[in-house]
Each structure stands twice: as structure tokens, then as C-alpha cells.
Amino acid sequence: MTDSAWHPIATAPFDRDLELAVVEDGDTHALLACCRRLRYGWVNAITGKPMDVNPTHWRDWQECGRHEK
Numbered sequence: 001m002t003d004s005a006w007h008p009i010a011t012a013p014f015d016r017d018l019e020l021a022v023v024e025d026g027d028t029h030a031l032l033a034c035c036r037r038l039r040y041g042w043v044n045a046i047t048g049k050p051m052d053v054n055p056t057h058w059r060d061w062q063e064c065g066r067h068e069k
Contacts, residue, residue, distance in 0.1 A: 002014035006057035017045050034061045
């Protein structure tokens with residue numbers, strides 16, 4: 001998928017590298033970490049550590065790589 005538009009978080013796919021965003025004061029703010037949705041919540045896609053985040057939107061992450069640490 002090469003679509004750079006934001007999608008509602010309810011449609012976020014599982015087990016795929018994603019860019020997440022939150023809406024604050026009417027503005028969309030992207031998170032800096034590459035994330036993955038798992039059955040139990042969100043994790044940092046690089047480290048695998050759980051993330052305490054309540055995103056509102058998602059899109060595919062374009063540059064996330066597992067080799068980065």
C-alpha cells in the first residue's frame with residue numbers, strides 16, 4: 001500500500017508496520033515510532049516493547065526496518 005492518507009484506527013491491520021497518529025486540538029500528530037498492532041495492544045515494531053498509546057489514525061510506515069535498533 002502506498003497511500004499516505006490517514007485511516008481510522010478501527011481499520012488498522014494486525015501485525016504490520018504502521019505509523020500512528022493522535023488528534024490534539026484539531027491537529028493530527030504522528031508518533032515517531034514505527035508501531036505494530038497485536039491482539040493485546042500496540043508495540044514498538046523495532047523493540048517489541050508495549051506502547052501506552054491511544055491512536056486515532058494510522059497509515060503504512062514507509063521506512064521501518066527490523067535491522068534498526
